Every structure is written in structure tokens, then in C-alpha cells.
Amino acid sequence: MNSQTSTSSPNIGKIRTLDIEILRYDPDKDQQPYFQTYQVPCQEEWVILDAINYIKDNLDRTLSYRWSCHMAVCGSCGMMVNGEPLLSCHAFVRDMPDKVKIEPLENFPIARDLIVEMDGFMDKLSSVKPYINAAEDRTIEDGTYKQSPEELKDFQQYTQCINCMLCYSACPQVALNESFVGPAALALAHRYNLDNRDIGRSAREDVVASNDGIWECSFVGACSEVCPKHVDPAAAIQQTKIAATTDYFKRFLMPWKSNNKHTKSKDDNSRQSSTKGGNDETGKR
Amino acid sequence: MLNVIQSDVVIIGAGGAGLRAAIEIASENKDLEIALLSKVYPMRSHTVAAEGGAAGVAKDEDSLDNHFNDTVSGGDWLCDQDAVEYFVEQAPKELTQMEHWGCPWSRTEEGNVAVRPFGGMKVERTWYAADKTGFHMLHTLFQTSLKYPSIKRYDEYYSTELITHNGQCCGVTALDMRTGQIRFFRAKSVIIATGGAGRVFPFTTNGAIKTGDGMAMAFRAGVPLKDMEFIQYHPTGLPGTGILITEGSRGEGGILVNKNDYRYLQDYNLGPADPWPRKKAMELGPRDRLSQAFWHEQKKGNTIETPFGDAVHLDLRHLGEQKINERLPMVRELAMSYMSVDPVHQPIPVRPVVHYTMGGIDTDINAGTSLGGLYAAGECACVSINGANRLGSNSLTELLVFGRQAGRNAAEFASQENASFDEKMLLEKAQAAADKVMNLFQHKGNETIPNIRNEMNQIMEDGAGIYRSEKSLELAVQKMSELKIRFADIELSDKSNVYNTDLIQALELGSMIDVARAMAVSALNRRESRGSHQRTDFEERNDKDFLRHTLATYAGDDNPSIDYKNVVITKSQPAERVYGGESK
Numbered sequence A: 001m002n003s004q005t006s007t008s009s010p011n012i013g014k015i016r017t018l019d020i021e022i023l024r025y026d027p028d029k030d031q032q033p034y035f036q037t038y039q040v041p042c043q044e045e046w047v048i049l050d051a052i053n054y055i056k057d058n059l060d061r062t063l064s065y066r067w068s069c070h071m072a073v074c075g076s077c078g079m080m081v082n083g084e085p086l087l088s089c090h091a092f093v094r095d096m097p098d099k100v101k102i103e104p105l106e107n108f109p110i111a112r113d114l115i116v117e118m119d120g121f122m123d124k125l126s127s128v129k130p131y132i133n134a135a136e137d138r139t140i141e142d143g144t145y146k147q148s149p150e151e152l153k154d155f156q157q158y159t160q161c162i163n164c165m166l167c168y169s170a171c172p173q174v175a176l177n178e179s180f181v182g183p184a185a186l187a188l189a190h191r192y193n194l195d196n197r198d199i200g201r202s203a204r205e206d207v208v209a210s211n212d213g214i215w216e217c218s219f220v221g222a223c224s225e226v227c228p229k230h231v232d233p234a235a236a237i238q239q240t241k242i243a244a245t246t247d248y249f250k251r252f253l254m255p256w257k258s259n260n261k262h263t264k265s266k267d268d269n270s271r272q273s274s275t276k277g278g279n280d281e282t283g284k285r
Numbered sequence B: 001m002l003n004v005i006q007s008d009v010v011i012i013g014a015g016g017a018g019l020r021a022a023i024e025i026a027s028e029n030k031d032l033e034i035a036l037l038s039k040v041y042p043m044r045s046h047t048v049a050a051e052g053g054a055a056g057v058a059k060d061e062d063s064l065d066n067h068f069n070d071t072v073s074g075g076d077w078l079c080d081q082d083a084v085e086y087f088v089e090q091a092p093k094e095l096t097q098m099e100h101w102g103c104p105w106s107r108t109e110e111g112n113v114a115v116r117p118f119g120g121m122k123v124e125r126t127w128y129a130a131d132k133t134g135f136h137m138l139h140t141l142f143q144t145s146l147k148y149p150s151i152k153r154y155d156e157y158y159s160t161e162l163i164t165h166n167g168q169c170c171g172v173t174a175l176d177m178r179t180g181q182i183r184f185f186r187a188k189s190v191i192i193a194t195g196g197a198g199r200v201f202p203f204t205t206n207g208a209i210k211t212g213d214g215m216a217m218a219f220r221a222g223v224p225l226k227d228m229e230f231i232q233y234h235p236t237g238l239p240g241t242g243i244l245i246t247e248g249s250r251g252e253g254g255i256l257v258n259k260n261d262y263r264y265l266q267d268y269n270l271g272p273a274d275p276w277p278r279k280k281a282m283e284l285g286p287r288d289r290l291s292q293a294f295w296h297e298q299k300k301g302n303t304i305e306t307p308f309g310d311a312v313h314l315d316l317r318h319l320g321e322q323k324i325n326e327r328l329p330m331v332r333e334l335a336m337s338y339m340s341v342d343p344v345h346q347p348i349p350v351r352p353v354v355h356y357t358m359g360g361i362d363t364d365i366n367a368g369t370s371l372g373g374l375y376a377a378g379e380c381a382c383v384s385i386n387g388a389n390r391l392g393s394n395s396l397t398e399l400l401v402f403g404r405q406a407g408r409n410a411a412e413f414a415s416q417e418n419a420s421f422d423e424k425m426l427l428e429k430a431q432a433a434a435d436k437v438m439n440l441f442q443h444k445g446n447e448t449i450p451n452i453r454n455e456m457n458q459i460m461e462d463g464a465g466i467y468r469s470e471k472s473l474e475l476a477v478q479k480m481s482e483l484k485i486r487f488a489d490i491e492l493s494d495k496s497n498v499y500n501t502d503l504i505q506a507l508e509l510g511s512m513i514d515v516a517r518a519m520a521v522s523a524l525n526r527r528e529s530r531g532s533h534q535r536t537d538f539e540e541r542n543d544k545d546f547l548r549h550t551l552a553t554y555a556g557d558d559n560p561s562i563d564y565k566n567v568v569i570t571k572s573q574p575a576e577r578v579y580g581g582e583s584k
Helices: A048-059 A119-127 A149-159 A166-170 A172-176 A183-194 A201-208 A222-226 A233-253 B016-028 B064-074 B081-100 B133-145 B213-220 B287-299 B317-327 B329-339 B394-416 B423-442 B449-463 B470-487 B501-525
Strands: A015-024 A034-043 A078-081 A084-087 A099-103 A110-112 B003-006 B009-012 B034-038 B151-155 B157-165 B168-176 B181-186 B189-192 B231-237 B255-257 B304-306 B309-315 B348-357 B360-362 B374-376 B548-553 B561-566
Touching: A015 A048, A034 A048, A048 A099, A078 A166, A084 A166, A084 A222, A119 A183, A149 A183, A166 A183, A166 A222, A183 A201, A183 A222, A183 A233, A201 A233, A222 A233, B009 B016, B009 B168, B009 B394, B016 B034, B016 B133, B016 B151, B016 B394, B034 B157, B064 B081, B081 B133, B081 B394, B133 B394, B157 B181, B157 B213, B157 B423, B157 B501, B168 B189, B168 B423, B168 B501, B181 B423, B189 B213, B189 B394, B213 B360, B213 B374, B213 B501, B231 B287, B287 B309, B287 B348, B317 B329, B329 B348, B374 B394, B423 B501, B449 B470, B449 B501, B470 B501, B501 B548, B501 B561
Parallel strands: A015 A099, B003 B181, B009 B034, B009 B189, B034 B151, B189 B374
Antiparallel strands: A015 A034, A078 A084, A078 A099, B157 B168, B168 B181, B231 B348, B255 B309, B304 B309, B309 B348, B548 B561
16 A cells, blocks of 8 residues: 555655656547656655646646645545555655556546546535434534543544545445445445434435445445545444444334434433434335 | 526635535525535635634633734734624634534543644633644535535636626626636625635645635725735745644644754743743744744754755654644644654654735625625635734634624625616626636737746745845835736647636636735835734834735736725734733
8 A cells, every 4th residue: 555654764855757657538639548658857755746746837738637735635636546546645756666657536437637527426425414413402502512532532533534535446336336325425424423413323324224325335445445544434334234234123123213213323312302303214224 | 608607695615714604694594595616626625724723712711802812912913803802702602613513623531622722822722623623624514514405516616707897796707617618607795715825925835726816806806905915924834845734733732943952932032941831932922923933043044954945843752652643643644744754753844834814805894895795704805803913723713703704794685685787788797707718718928827837936935925125025026017917928738628727727827916916015015014024124013104904906917006994993902912921
């Protein structure tokens, strides 16, 4: 995997010329994508994004790609670097061979050059209702909720997703079924399900536990391996499967339980029932 | 014919301020249609990069007055005090609202929201989510916005020009980057929330998208830019990349030392060095003072040479691995990845880096501008709570407080607006705006974007950096005005309609040139030193002549014209800024 924690001492100032082969495609004029190679004099401490910016500024103004923060937090600059989905601002020249092949993220339609279409991904994110479905009508005057550091820890890692889509690119199930809700969106649903301020799990379940949801995951775990923020979507999906299965069987054993619209996977006794966020779909699975 | 999209309120920019405005409108005025335009997907907005936290009174021993006083003295008395009063009062409410929306604030053992100290702060009041506060706030706002179907997003639309008539803003033209098509977004009111303009300078914490587009749009439409000479250098950026190392690292106890391992800040009226940590002293002094101290240390030859320029050391080692991992995980990761330094074992080389534009679109306490129906909030606006130097962690709160304010007032304006406009004429104006982009697209010329951009960066660094003078600024003003003429002679290489980033960069460069000129001319005319604006030829603050806001008004190819307006003072008379041992 990439060298996210590499501390090898850099050969600062050393220049190495890389052959950078980039997939090009402009739907305005190209029948099909093709590769174009650029010789880029790279400083050893650069990231691949610096090399691409060098091309844009000095060699070819027509190259199109997304980027902004250059510090691995905005999530714009994901691409395939020598076949591996990486943030190009976090792919270090010091770790690269002399030839580097750069392609747009896999499993997405190419819009132009290294820019992929994100519509499907954005729809999937919003489909899991990724927002607090509140347990109570809390006003500003009521102040903040109590949440212990342990309760925060329950969901904290799943808040770290930067929506860079590397996991969709790595996921074999996304490749087979483009409707698969996918790792980032399912992990985000899990993040809210685990939050002690939220009671929206049942409202999310018709997407999360649908045929295109968690059950599509074959637990290869590629999503977790490529995540630049150490989110573990594979674990989120497995945990959700267990919770959904429990719900499914509870329905036969204790039908009255499945009518509780706000059942959480965790102990939920402290919560009063709420008038908000009910979902009539609950329990139909 | 130009495609027209009708809505009630158009919001330009989908970062923290734009999203907060959108949520306010959608939750309080369910029948208003909102068009939310952004040149990037919302979660790419630069709010994402803010690290340390958001200020709002939280502790019993703190008070709104403390927050007010810290902010006003931190801003060297150039803040409008009515706006600051409103701001500090709303701050805890907005941060509580964020908590209800799911923001994963760091917690105390008792389960309350935790706060940490920041520079220039008497009592700790910075709410934080580890050291990724902006990231968590942006994603919380974005995800919450998905609840509201009346927020219609237009992602990757680059707004080009406000369409106005008789002193009223009637919409904006925007380029759909995916197709190259320009559309006219006709609306009753418009909110600009496009963020700062750090990319005018070569060495900045700001992402590539921070090109001052909204500031330039309002400026060209006749709205003055206020206090543009005030540009904040953050004292701790990584050399080379300019990546931000949060002030929170000093809030947690980190120290700054020079090449002799000496805590040099004690030589700049910020000491004594111990006991440490303590508020409003040493490393927890305000950003302007710390960045200026670096400049003097460099002159004295006390800084550390690195391949990427001189630096000092930010030492976190005494905090220990556990605390660093818990409170400053991103700082550790950034230092390791981009500097090959593990702060658990080694000090981090840092240097001042352009971080924030205190100035911006001239707005009043209602987030309104001189154009009817036009509002602005966040870094692109100058309301002004930041004065001559922003206190760390006030800006994340500002985008909530004034984002909401802009949303509320733009909604009210749109609900009451019933003036009838000659729609055909508005469409013609929009068509003319679209034609300008087309002309740029087709223009034959001899200049290239990277050349002009690099020259602009160098001119501004040389002429309008941490310390300025009449001579350096005159040169910058003159060269920028030449650059504006040369910019008209650029030729694009990319002729495609689809994601033409050559064209987008040209439009962004046009914005930056106009904004840079406002900065340089405003700085030239402020012949005093105040906050982040330090003149080697006028070293003292001069309240008699300059306790006033600069207003720069666009004048096409000519230099912007300069005017002034009074600072609003309610309860704090200008005094000396005191930090270190004598501060209270």
C-alpha cells in the first residue's frame, strides 16, 4: 500500500525525471481514451499532484483534473496511480518508480481526462439519510447533548470519511453492480446509527439493508485497505449486517419489537420515544 | 438563447457559510426555492481544511464580555463593535446548533463539549473536533443540508457575474463546468459565500480554489471591498508546501524555538516564558505578533535554514505520544507525510504563511451590502468582526453566525420582494455577461495564465508581505496595473467545452488580479501600522487618521478608488494591545 506513514529521510532538492503516462479523454473530440506521456523533472519531496500541476503549467494546458487542498482532506484528487487508487496529493514521488501510469478512478464513468462523473456517488450518499434523526425536540436553550468520550469513540472513526471515493474504485462489488450503495455511504449510515443522539436507524434500513445495500458486500475488505483516512467501511458493513439480521429474526420472535421505530443496535433504554422520524417501511424486510 | 433558472434565493459558494445560509432558509422558509451554486462539490470547500476549532463562550468563568474584549483588542480596534457584540452572543448558540446536527465535538469525561485555548484568548473557549474541526463542521453542514429538498444544488458551476439593475441584484450568470454552458440564475436575492483569496500570494495555506471569485464579482458590480490590506499570516505553516499546523498545537502546550533552542517570543513583549502554558502570552499571543516576531528573528539570523526557506521549530515532544494522538492526530500525520518529521520525536519546522483575508465585501451587521438583495458571509465578507487581525477560531464561528444571518435576511428580502423588472433587459445583461466569457475563450493573444499568475504572486509577496513600505507598495500597485492590461492579452490552449480547467483558471486569475489590486492600493493608502498591516515607514498605529475602514471601489483598468468609513465603537475605546506578563 502507499506510504502514509513513511518517514524515510527525503533527498531534498534531488531532481528525478519521471515518465508520467496519463489517460486522456475529451468527449468533445475523442472517440476513445488514449495515453499521453510526459517527462516531468520531479523533486524527490513532491507528491504526484505536484508533478501533474507541473504538466498543467509547463507542458500541457489542456490536461483536466480536480484538486484543491494539497493536504489530503478535501478529497478531490483521487486517481489510479500505477493501478492503485490514491489521493494524488498523498502519493509521494519518493515512493514511485521511474514510470508512473495515471488513470481516472476505476468504476466511475470518465467525464474528461482524470475527472470522473460523481452523480451516482452523490445520490448514494444522500440515500442513506446521513443526518441526525433526533431522539427529542431539543432546543438551543436545552444546551448540548451529553455524549461521553466512549460514546463518541463508538462512531468517531466513521466520521473521518472525506468522500474521496477511493473505496468505490477498489471495491469488486461496485465493479459488478453499479447500484451497490457502496462502502463510504454504508459506513456513513453506520456512523449515524451508532451516534447516541440519533434514532434514525430504521429510517435508513430500507436503503442500507436493501438488495443493493449491505448484502451486496462480499467482505473482500479492499475498501478499508485503500482508505487514506483509516476508516474501516468493511467493519461498518459487517456490523450493520449483524444488526440487520438481528432485526430480521426479532420480527419473528418478538413482532411487537419490530414495530418500535426507533430500535437501536445498542442499549436504548434511556431514550424516550419520539414523534419525529417515523418510518412506515420498518419491519417489511 | 441563454438558459434561465428561476429561484428565490441564489447562494454562491457551498462551504460553511453558504451551507449554513441554505439550511437556515430551507428550515425556516419552506416555500422558498434555493439554488446553491459552487465551483466544487460542497465537501471540497476550503472550510474543510480548518483545523483547530471554533470560538464560543462555554465555561462558567468565561463571559461574552471576555470574548468581545479579546476579539476587539485582537483586531487592534478596527472591528465594528456592534457586529462583535452580536457575534459573541450568537456564537455559543450556533455551536450548540452544530452539536444538535451531529458535529462530533471532542468531549470532557463528563460528556460535555470540551474547549481548548487559542491565541489571544483570556479563557479557553475554542470548541474542537480533534484537529479536524473545519472538516467535521463542513461535512456535518453538508450532510444536514441533504435533509431539505428545497436546496437545489448546482455542483461545479462557476459563477461569473452578478446581474444588477437600479442598485439591486437580480441574479448571477454561471458556467456549468461539465458542459461549458452558461446559465442565468435569476433570483430575488443573492448570497455570496465564496471564501478568501489566499491564492493571490505564492505561499499560502489556502487550497487552489481560494481565488477571491465572489469578492471580485461584488467589486465589479460596484460593492466596495473593505479593509483589503489586512492579510493574516499564520505563524506555523510547513515550509515548502504551506500546509497548516494548527494553533491548537500551541493551545495544547507546544512551544516555538529558534536555532538556539530559545523561546524567542519572550523578546517581543509576549513573555516571560514561564509558567507555561498560560493564556494570552508567548505562543498563545495573537497571530500577527507571532508572525512579525518571526520576521525579526530572521533579520537577526536566528532562524533555521531549510531547503524551503528559513524556519523556526514548533516543539510538541513534551506533550507525549498519547496526547498528540488524541488531540492532534492530523498534525502528526501531516508532519510525518509532508515533512518526514514525527512530532512525537522531533520538532516541526514551521514558518509564517498567508492564511486569511480579514477584508472582503463590505457588509453590515445584517450581512447586507450596498446592493439591494445582495448579501455576503464568511471569509469573502468583511462585517467586520476581525478588524486588523483575526483571532484564531473566530472564523469558523463567523461563518455560522453570519451565514445564518445572511440566509435569514436574504429569505426575508425574497419573501417581500415584488418589484417588477424588465425581464428581457435582464436577460440581455446576462447574455452580455456570457459573451464576455465566450470572448475570453476565443481570444487570440500572447500571454499565458501560469506566467501572469506567477508574476502576480511574486509582486504581492515582494510588495505586500508581512512588512510593507511606501516604496514596496507603490511598485506593487504599478506592476499589478500593468499585469491587468497584460491579462487582457491571454490566449487559452484548451478549446473544449467539457471541464475546461484552462478557462476556469483564466477566470480565477481575473478575479485574483482585481482582488490583489484592491489589497495593494488599500495598503499603500493606509500610512500606519495596525494589526497584520505593518509599515516599516509608519511604525505606529495612528487612530487620528486611520481608525477607519478602507473602502476600495472598482474602477476598471484604473486603480480602485479609496474612501473611508468610521469604525463602530460601542463600549471599548482604543487602547494599547497588551499580551504576555502584563495582560489581564
